[in-house]
Amino acid sequence: MSKKIDNKGITVEKDEFTEWxxxxxxxxxxxxxxxxxxxxxxxxxxxxxxxxxxxxxDEGYGQLGxxxxxxxxxxxxxFLNKEKEHVKGFSPEVAWVTQAGNTKLNERLAVRPTSExxxxxxxxxxxxxxxxxxLKLNQWNNVVRWEFKNPVPFLRTRxxxxxxxxxxxxxxxxxxxxxxxxxxxxxGVCREIMALPSLIGRKTExxxxxxxxxxxxxxxxxxxxxxxxxxxxxxxxxxxxxxxxVQFVDKNEKKQYVYQNTFAITTRMLGVMFAVHSDxxxxxxxxxxxxxxxxxxxxFDDKSKKQVLKEAEKIADALEDFGVIYDDREYYRPGFKFxxxxxxxxPLRIEIGKRDLETNSAVVVRRDNGKKESVKIGKxxxxxxxxxxxxxxxxxxxxxxxxxxAVVSISSFKELESAIKNKKISLTNLCSxxxxxxxxxxKTEGAKVLNIDEKKKVxxxxxxxxKKAEYVARVAKSY
Amino acid sequence: MSKKIDNKGITVEKDEFTEWxxxxxxxxxxxxxxxxxxxxxxxxxxxxxxxxxxxxxDEGYGQLGxxxxxxxxxxxxxFLNKEKEHVKGFSPEVAWVTQAGNTKLNERLAVRPTSExxxxxxxxxxxxxxxxxxLKLNQWNNVVRWEFKNPVPFLRTRxxxxxxxxxxxxxxxxxxxxxxxxxxxxxGVCREIMALPSLIGRKTExxxxxxxxxxxxxxxxxxxxxxxxxxxxxxxxxxxxxxxxVQFVDKNEKKQYVYQNTFAITTRMLGVMFAVHSDxxxxxxxxxxxxxxxxxxxxFDDKSKKQVLKEAEKIADALEDFGVIYDDREYYRPGFKFxxxxxxxxPLRIEIGKRDLETNSAVVVRRDNGKKESVKIGKxxxxxxxxxxxxxxxxxxxxxxxxxxAVVSISSFKELESAIKNKKISLTNLCSxxxxxxxxxxKTEGAKVLNIDEKKKVxxxxxxxxKKAEYVARVAKSY
Numbered sequence: 035m036s037k038k039i040d041n042k043g044i045t046v047e048k049d050e051f052t053e054w055x056x057x058x059x060x061x062x063x064x065x066x067x068x069x070x071x072x073x074x075x076x077x078x079x080x081x082x083x084x085x086x087x088x089x090x091x092d093e094g095y096g097q098l099g100x101x102x103x104x105x106x107x108x109x110x111x112x113f114l115n116k117e118k119e120h121v122k123g124f125s126p127e128v129a130w131v132t133q134a135g136n137t138k139l140n141e142r143l144a145v146r147p148t149s150e151x152x153x154x155x156x157x158x159x160x161x162x163x164x165x166x167x168x169l170k171l172n173q174w175n176n177v178v179r180w181e182f183k184n185p186v187p188f189l190r191t192r193x194x195x196x197x198x199x200x201x202x203x204x205x206x207x208x209x210x211x212x213x214x215x216x217x218x219x220x221x222g223v224c225r226e227i228m229a230l231p232s233l234i235g236r237k238t239e240x241x242x243x244x245x246x247x248x249x250x251x252x253x254x255x256x257x258x259x260x261x262x263x264x265x266x267x268x269x270x271x272x273x274x275x276x277x278x279x280v281q282f283v284d285k286n287e288k289k290q291y292v293y294q295n296t297f298a299i300t301t302r303m304l305g306v307m308f309a310v311h312s313d314x315x316x317x318x319x320x321x322x323x324x325x326x327x328x329x330x331x332x333x334f335d336d337k338s339k340k341q342v343l344k345e346a347e348k349i350a351d352a353l354e355d356f357g358v359i360y361d362d363r364e365y366y367r368p369g370f371k372f373x374x375x376x377x378x379x380x381p382l383r384i385e386i387g388k389r390d391l392e393t394n395s396a397v398v399v400r401r402d403n404g405k406k407e408s409v410k411i412g413k414x415x416x417x418x419x420x421x422x423x424x425x426x427x428x429x430x431x432x433x434x435x436x437x438x439x440a441v442v443s444i445s446s447f448k449e450l451e452s453a454i455k456n457k458k459i460s461l462t463n464l465c466s467x468x469x470x471x472x473x474x475x476x477k478t479e480g481a482k483v484l485n486i487d488e489k490k491k492v493x494x495x496x497x498x499x500x501k502k503a504e505y506v507a508r509v510a511k512s513y
Numbered sequence: 514m515s516k517k518i519d520n521k522g523i524t525v526e527k528d529e530f531t532e533w534x535x536x537x538x539x540x541x542x543x544x545x546x547x548x549x550x551x552x553x554x555x556x557x558x559x560x561x562x563x564x565x566x567x568x569x570x571d572e573g574y575g576q577l578g579x580x581x582x583x584x585x586x587x588x589x590x591x592f593l594n595k596e597k598e599h600v601k602g603f604s605p606e607v608a609w610v611t612q613a614g615n616t617k618l619n620e621r622l623a624v625r626p627t628s629e630x631x632x633x634x635x636x637x638x639x640x641x642x643x644x645x646x647x648l649k650l651n652q653w654n655n656v657v658r659w660e661f662k663n664p665v666p667f668l669r670t671r672x673x674x675x676x677x678x679x680x681x682x683x684x685x686x687x688x689x690x691x692x693x694x695x696x697x698x699x700x701g702v703c704r705e706i707m708a709l710p711s712l713i714g715r716k717t718e719x720x721x722x723x724x725x726x727x728x729x730x731x732x733x734x735x736x737x738x739x740x741x742x743x744x745x746x747x748x749x750x751x752x753x754x755x756x757x758x759v760q761f762v763d764k765n766e767k768k769q770y771v772y773q774n775t776f777a778i779t780t781r782m783l784g785v786m787f788a789v790h791s792d793x794x795x796x797x798x799x800x801x802x803x804x805x806x807x808x809x810x811x812x813f814d815d816k817s818k819k820q821v822l823k824e825a826e827k828i829a830d831a832l833e834d835f836g837v838i839y840d841d842r843e844y845y846r847p848g849f850k851f852x853x854x855x856x857x858x859x860p861l862r863i864e865i866g867k868r869d870l871e872t873n874s875a876v877v878v879r880r881d882n883g884k885k886e887s888v889k890i891g892k893x894x895x896x897x898x899x900x901x902x903x904x905x906x907x908x909x910x911x912x913x914x915x916x917x918x919a920v921v922s923i924s925s926f927k928e929l930e931s932a933i934k935n936k937k938i939s940l941t942n943l944c945s946x947x948x949x950x951x952x953x954x955x956k957t958e959g960a961k962v963l964n965i966d967e968k969k970k971v972x973x974x975x976x977x978x979x980k981k982a983e984y985v986a987r988v989a990k991s992y
Contacts, residue, residue, distance in 0.1 A: 051746070066635055069592065070585045070622065075635055078650070101557035103562065106549045107624075107655055107672050108608075113548065126614040129587075131624065133609040134659035143549065145586075156545055156554055171557070176586055176655070178848065182615035193586050331854065365644065393543065418649035 041375065051258035052186075058308055059187050062317035062378050072185035072192030079378070080188075080304055081092045082325040084195060088174060090227055091197055091299060094219040096288055098212075100170040100199055107175075109152045117277040120150060122309045123244020127179040131190075145178040150245065150296060153200055154278035159374050162200065162370050163283045168208065169292075169511065172200040188305025189262065189513055196300035202280060202292040206271070209293035213267050216297045217250055220265035223299070228307045229320040229429035230435050232264060232510055233459070235485035243296070247271035254306050254482040255437045261458025261484050261512040262306055265299040272356060272441065290411075310433050311402075317379030318401055320429050321422040326357040328418060329375040333368045333387035346413075349396060353384075356422070376401060383416060404429055441508070447477070447497055450509065453472040456479045459510040460488055463503035465496035473498050474509065484508040514800050517981060520640060522852065524634040526793050528958050530737035533666075537787055540668050541796035541857050543895050545848035550673030550770045551664035553639075558857070559667075559783055561804040563674060565894070567653060569706055569776060570676055573698040577691075579649040579678055586654075587622040588631045599629065602723020604706070606658040607619065608671075624657040629724065629749075632679055632759035640771065642762045643683050648771075651678040655826075667784025668992055670743065677778035681759060681771040685750070692746050696729055696777045699744040707786045708799040709733060709910035711743055712987055714964035719947045722775070726750035732963040732987065738936025740963050740991040741785055744778040787911050790881075796858030797880055799908050800901040805836040807897060808854040812847045812866035823866045827874060833902070856879060860878055861897060881907055920987070926956075926976055935959045938989040942982035944975035953988065963987040986988050 044300070046053045046060065059065050064080040076084065092102070108131060115121050124147045133142040133260045147151060161169060163387070180192045187192055199216065203209040217234060222231045237249040246268035254262050274280065275291035284290050294477040311318040321327045332346035343362060350360040359380065361371050368385070375383050402425045409417045443459045444450045453460040464470060464483065474497075475482050479497065490506035497503075525532045538544050543559040553565065571581070588612060594600050606622040611617065625631060632650070640648060647968040657672050664670055678695065700761065703709045718729040718739045725747035728980060733741050753759065754770035764770050790797040800806045809832070811825035822841060829839040840850050840860065847864070854862050864876040878897065883902045888896045923929045923939045932939040943949060943962070953976075954961050969985035976982075 049912060066638070068585050068631070068635060069589050070587045073585035073587060075585070076583035078582050082580070083580050085584075101561070103557050103560050104563075105675065106547050106552035106554070108549045108552060110548050129610045129622075130612040130616060132609045132611045133621075135605040135661070142612075143608075152547070152549075156547060159545070178586065182614070182616075195583065204889075353556065392972075499694035 039180075043373065044314050044316055048257060048312075051256075053307075054314075055305075055309055055465050056187070056319055058312050062308075062312075064317070065187050065309065066305075067187070070187065070192075072181070072190075074187045074191055076195070076301070079325060083304060083319070083323050084301055086323050087223060087227065087303070088327070090223055091219065092174075094223070095172055095197075095199070098170070098215055098219070099168070100172050100201065102173060103151050103171045104173055104175065105152050105156065107146055108462065109146055111144060113151045114144050114157060115169075116151065117274055120274075120277075121222075124148065124179070127181055127412040129178045129180050130329070142489075144266050146175075147176075147177055147179045147437050148296075149173065149177075149198055150274055151278075154274050157200075157235055158278050159204060161280060161282050162490040164204050165283055167282060167292065168201060170199070172197055184194050186305070186513070188308065188407075188438065189302055191301075194301050196298050199295070199297040201295045202259040202275075204282065204284065204292065206288070206293045209295055210269055212295055213250055214268060214385035216267045216295075217252070217265075220252060220267075220297075220299055224252065225430060227322045228303060228425070229322075229426060229433055230310060231304070231430065231434045233437070233441070233484065233487070235488050237266075238464075238468075238471060238507065239466065239469045239486050241483060241485075243268040245270060245273055245319060246296070251485045253309070253457065253512075254461075255440045256306065256513075257307050257436065259511070261508075261510040262302070263484070263512070264303055266299070266307060267297040267396065270294040270296060310436065311429050314377065316377035318429070319379040319381060319425050322493075323359060324357065324379070324381055326359045327381045327422055328353055328356045329361060329371075329380045329382070329383060330384045330386065331368055331371050331375075333343060333385055334434065338388040341391065342386065342388060345391055347476045348412060349384065349386065351413065353418060356418060357403075370383075372399075376395045381422055384414075400425060429477055440487070444497075445494075450477065450481075450497060452501045454478050454509075454511060457511070458506050459484065461490060462496050462507050462509045463492060463497050464505060464507045465501050466504045467496075467499065470496055470498040477511075481509050484510055484512060521794055522856065523793050527736055527791075530735075530788075533793075534788055535666070537791050537796055538678075538796065541787075541791075543667050543783075543787065543796070543876065546666070549671075551660070551669075553666045553670055553782070555674070558804060562798070562802050563780055565700065565802050565804070566702060566778075566782070567676070567700055567704065567749060570698065573655075573702070574651055574676075574678065577649070577694055577698070578647070579651050579680065579875065581652060582650045583618070583652055583654065584628050584631050584635065586625055588625055588628075590621045590623060592630045592634060596724050596753055599724035599753075599756075599939065603627065603658075605880055606660055608657045608659050611830070625654075626656055626658045627675055627775075627777075628654075628656075629679070629753055630653065630911055632755075633753050633773075636679075637757050640681065640759060640761050643764055646761060646771065647687065649678070649680040650675055665784070665992070666789065666835065668781055670780075673780050675777050676777040678774070680774045681773065681774075682962065683761065684761065685768070685772045687953060688774055689748055691747060691774055692729055695774075696744075699778055700729060703743065703782065704909060706799065706801045707787060707803075708905060708912055709743075709782070709789060710909065710913045712916070712920070712963065712966070713986065714967050716745075717943075717950060717962050717986065718945065718951045719949075720962060720964075722747040724749060724752055724776070725992045726752065730964045732938075732991075733789070733790050734887050734916045734938065735785065735992075737788075738990070739989075740938055740989040742963070742991070743782055743785060744776070746776040747774060749775060750775040754916040782973065789915065790908050790922045794858035797908070798858040798860060800860045800905050803836070803858070803860055804981075805833055805859055807835045807836045807839040807861045807863060808840060808859045808958075809863045810840050810847055810850050810854075811875075812816075812864055812924050819869040821865060821867060824870055828865065828890065828893060832897060833896060835957075841868060851878075860901055863893075879885060879904060895897060897988050924973075925977075929960075929976060930957065933988075933990060934959050936990070938963065938987050940969060941986050941988045942971060942976050943984060943986045944978060944980050945983045947976055949977040957988075960990050961986050961988070963989055
C-alpha cells in the first residue's frame with residue numbers, strides 16, 4: 035500500500051483524477067496510507083480542518099438543543115439484528131470482534147457501522163414520559179464499514195470519522211420539522227465554510243438509508259465528473275422505535291412510540307473539498323477551514339538579515355489572528371518555500387525582502403488565482419482580511435459554476451446515455467418503481483439516482499418504462 | 514447489567530462506596546450501563562465535562578507544539594508483535610477482529626489498546642532527517658482493553674476515551690525535558706480545573722508502562738481509601754524506535770534512532786473527580802469543569818407568576834456567561850427542582866420568589882457546603898463569580914486535606930500492615946528488586962507500589978529484604 039513520495043510538484047494534471055488526488059493527499063501532507071487496507075492516517079492539517087468543521091457543526095447543534103454523548107464502539111449481534119432492513123443494509127460490511135485476549139467471546143460484537151442499534155436500547159430505558167421528549171443526542175466518533183469496493187482516501191475509507199445525530203420526538207410533525215434545520219445547518223457549513231455547493235433532495239426508496247422512512251441527501255459534484263453523496267438526514271418514523279421498544283407515556287397517559295431522526299456529516303467532506311478546489315500546483319484550502327491562512331517568508335542575505343527578520347516578525351505578530359506560518363528557516367531557499375506553501379494550499383503567501391522594505395511594502399500572493407500584489411505594510415492587515423474573504427467567495431463561485439455546468443435536462447434515454455458519457459448529472463423523469471431504477475443502472479453501466487429534484491415539477495413519462503413519471507431524478511455516475 | 518433507578522436521593526452513604534458511586538452515576542445522569550460488558554454510555558453532562566477537559570489540555574498541547582492527528586482503530590497483528598515487552602503487556606487484553614461481513618480475515622486485527630504499534634510504522638516513513646524532528650503528535654480517541662477484572666464505570670471500563678501523545682526527538686535530553694512540561698500541564702488541569710491534587714513520581718521497574726524506559730505517574734486517592742492512577746508520561750528511549758525502525762539522518766549525515774515519549778490522560782479522571790468531590794446528596798462538580806454552574810428556579814403562584822418570571826428571566830440573561838439552567842417548568846414543584854440540581858451537582862442554585870423581589874434580592878445556595886445567602890440582584894453577578902471561584906478553591910482544599918491525611922510514614926512491616934488496614938498510602942523504604950515488590954504485594958494481600966516519592970531522601974533498609982533501601986515508595990491498595 036505504501037507509495038513513494040518524490041519531492042516534485044504534482045506530476046499529473048487534474049484530468050488524471052485518481053493519481054492527481056493521491057498526489058495531493060501525499061504531497062500536501064494531508065494523509066497517508068496504512069497497512070490496514072482501506073484505512074488512512076489523518077495527518078495534522080487534515081485533522082485540524084476536521085476539528086474546525088466539528089466546532090462549527092457543534093455550535094449549530096447546540097443552538098438546536100442537541101447534546102453530545104458517547105455510546106460504546108461495540109454492538110452485541112442480537113441488538114444489530116432487531117431492525118431487519120437495517121441489518122440487511124449493514125451486516126455485509128460489519129467488522130466482527132470474536133475474541134478477547136485468548137478467550138472466544140460468547141456473542142460476536144459488531145464494530146459500529148452506525149449506532150442506532152446500540153443507542154436505542156439505552157434510549158428506550160431513559161424515555162418514560164412526554165416530559166423526556168424531545169431527546170436530542172449526537173456523537174462524534176469513528177465507525178467502520180468494511181466495504182469490499184475499491185477504497186479511496188477520504189472518499190471511501192473503511193474507518194471514518196463523523197457526527198451521528200439521533201433524535202426522538204413525541205410527534206411526527208416535530209420530528210420532520212427538524213429535517214429542515216439540520217439540512218440548513220449542514221448546507222451552511224458546506225457552502226460558507228468549505229465553499230461547496232450541493233444538490234439537495236429526497237432519496238428514492240431504493241437508495242434511502244436502511245431503516246429510514248425517507249432520506250434527504252446532499253449530493254456533490256467531483257472534478258472527475260462523478261457525483262458523491264455528502265451529509266444526510268433520515269426520518270425514521272417509528273420503525274426503530276418499534277424494533278427497540280422506544281415508548282413514552284403521552285399527556286393522556288397512553289403509551290406511544292417515539293418518532294426518530296438520524297443525521298450525519300463525515301470526513302468524506304474533507305476529500306470532496308480537496309478534490310473540488312485544488313489544482314495542478316497542489317492543495318487549495320478555503321480560508322474559513324484552513325488551520326493557517328497566511329505564510330510569511332522573509333527573503334534576505336547575510337547583510338539584510340537583521341533588518342528583514344525584524345520587520346517580518348512584526349508583520350507575523352500583527353497578523354497572528356489569521357493563523358500565521360512564519361518561515362525563517364535558513365536551510366531552505368525562498369523558492370522551495372513558495373512551492374511548499376503552494377502545495378499545502380495556504381491561502382496567502384507574504385514575501386518580504388530588502389527591496390520591499392525600501393517602499394515599506396510586502397508582496398502578497400493569492401493561492402487561488404496566483405495574483406501578486408505589493409501592499410503597504412500599514413494596510414496589510416485589512417488587505418489580508420479582505421482578500422481572504424474574497425478567496426472564500428471566489429472558491430464558492432468556482433464550485434457553483436462547476437456544479438451548475440454539470441447539471442443537464444434530458445428527455446430521452448439516448449440523451450441520458452450521452453450525458454452520462456459526458457460526465458453530467460441528468461435531470462431525468464422517472465416513475466418510482468425500484469425495477470426501473472435497477473434497469474437504469476444496468477443499462478447505463480452504473481449510473482444511479484442521486485436524489486430527487488423536488489423543486490422541479492414533473493410531467494411526461496418515465497424514461498425507462500414510459501409509464502407516468504412521478505418525479506425528476508438526478509442521475510449520474512457516483513461514488 | 515441494567516439497574517433500576519428510583520427517584521429518591523442517594524440511598525446509601527459515601528462509606529458504602531461501590532453502591533454510592535453507582536447511584537451517583539445513575540441518578541446524576543452521568544452514565545449508564547450497556548449490554549456490552551464493561552462498556553458504559555457517557556451521557557451528555559459527563560461527556561461535556563470531558564470536552565471541557567479536552568479543550569484545555571488541547572490548548573496546552575498547542576503551546577508545546579503538539580498537533581492532533583488520527584490513526585486507524587485497527588492494528589495488524591504483526592505490527593503489535595514487534596516490541597516484545599509491549600505485546601506481552603497488552604496482548605492478554607486485546608479485542609480481536611477476525612471477520613468482516615462473511616469473510617474471514619487473513620490476518621487478525623487488534624482493536625487498539627494504545628497506538629504505538631500502528632503509529633510508529635508510519636512515523637518511520639515520515640522522518641528522514643533531523644529537520645523533521647521533533648515530531649509531536651496527539652490523538653483524542655477511543656481505546657479498548659478487555660480486562661477481566663471487575664469493571665467499574667469511568668474507573669475501569671473496557672472501552673475508554675483518552676488523549677495519547679506520541680513524540681519523537683533527536684536527542685535523549687530533549688525527549689526527557691518534555692516530561693516536565695507534560696506533567697506540569699496534566700497537573701495543572703487536574704488541580705486547577707478538576708480540583709484534584711495527586712502524588713507525582715516515577716513508577717518502579719515492575720509497574721512501568723510495557724515498553725518504556727521509565728514512567729512518571731500521577732496517583733490519586735479515592736474516598737474509599739484506594740489509590741488510583743491518573744495521567745502518565747513514559748520516556749521510551751529508543752526501544753520502540755529500534756523495534757519499528759524510526760531513524761533519522763543527523764547533522765553529520767549519520768543514521769540515528771529517535772528518542773520517544775508517550776503520555777496520556779483518560780476519561781478515568783471523570784470518575785476520580787466524581788468520587789472525590791461528591792457527597793450523600795449526589796454529585797458535586799467543580800465550577801471550572803461544569804457545563805452549567807448556575808440553576809435558576811423561579812418560585813411563584815398564579816398571582817405572582819408574571820412578575821417573578823419577568824425578573825427571573827432578567828437574572829438568567831445577566832448570568833448567561835456562567836452556563837445557566839433556567840427552570841420554569843410548572844409541572845415540577847420547587848422542592849423537586851432543588852433536589853434535582855443538588856443531585857446533579859450544579860455549583861450554585863438561585864431561588865427567586867415574590868418575597869425576594871420585595872427586597873430586590875435572590876437567594877443563592879452553594880452546592881458544596883449548602884450555605885444560603887440572600888443577595889441583592891444588582892450585586893448578583895459579582896457574587897456568583899466570586900462564589901464560584903471560592904467553591905473551586907474549597908473543593909481543591911478539601912481534596913488536598915483528604916490526600917494529605919492519607920499519606921503516612923511507616924518504619925516496619927507491621928506498621929505497613931496496619932496502615933494498609935486503615936486505608937492509608939504508606940511511604941515505604943524499598944530496594945529496587947522486583948522480587949521484593951512481588952513479596953510485598955503477596956504479604957499485604959494486594960497492596961502495591963503506586964510510584965516513588967523522589968523528593969524523599971532514602972536511608973535505612975528495604976522493608977521486605979532488609980538490604981539497603983533504594984527509594985521511598987508509596988504503597989497502597991489501588992485500582
